[in-house]
Amino acid sequence: MTNNTLAVFNKLTSAEAESLFQREVVSEGFAGFRRLLDSLTDAIKTAGDADIGDLEQSLLKAKRLFPEPVTFSPSWEKIWPELEAKIAAKKHIFSAIPASERHGEWQVIMDNPLVVQEVVCYPxxxxxxAAYLYAYFRPQLEKSEYIRLQKIQTVIEEIGG
Structure with a gap:
């Protein structure tokens, strides 16, 4: 299989081509399936507004061709819902924030005010x-945790020393 697995995967238009791809991945096992997952994950990371629909279709096809990812690794038992949640979170961010307001500096903050732990901030x-980090962490939030995606309007930064 090639390094650009998702591009090859998206060009599969016939049942025969899909079946051949499926057999190739299954014969390679963990490594073959991992390339497909890595390619999907990279696509989610770099996706813009116009890419979300294609990503959703790619994920539907992957789920159809590989309905039991756990056969490749126990850690992938819930990989399809995880990827769906990441795409949905990114889609939500894109629909909530117009393209005209996306320039500038952003940060992602996560906290659980009900427990003693540090606040996590990606400035x-x-x-x-920021949209990718939000999409990555949003599905993993536990009870009482929150995540914030914020645009920075004013910054005063000083460095000690």
Whole structure:
């Protein structure tokens, strides 16, 4: 299989081509399926507004061709719902924030105010990076945790020393 697995995967238009791809991945086992997952994950990370529909279709096809990812690894038992949730979170961000407001510096903050633990902050991000981090962490939130995607309007930064 090639390094650009998702591009090859998306070009599968016939049942015969899909079946051949499916057999190839199954014969390679973990490594073959991992390439497909890595390619899907990279596509989610870099996806813009116009890419979400194609991503959703790619995921539907992957789920149809590989309905039991756990056969490749026990850690992939819930991979399809996880990827669906990431795409949905990114889609939500794109629909909530117009393209005209995406320039500038962004940050993602996560916290659970009901427990004693540190606040997690990812500062100084582009919108694309912040949207991906939000989409990555949003599905993993536990009870009482929250996640915030914020645009920075004013910054005063000083460095000690």
């Amino acid at each position: 100084a991000l582009t919108f694309a990076d």
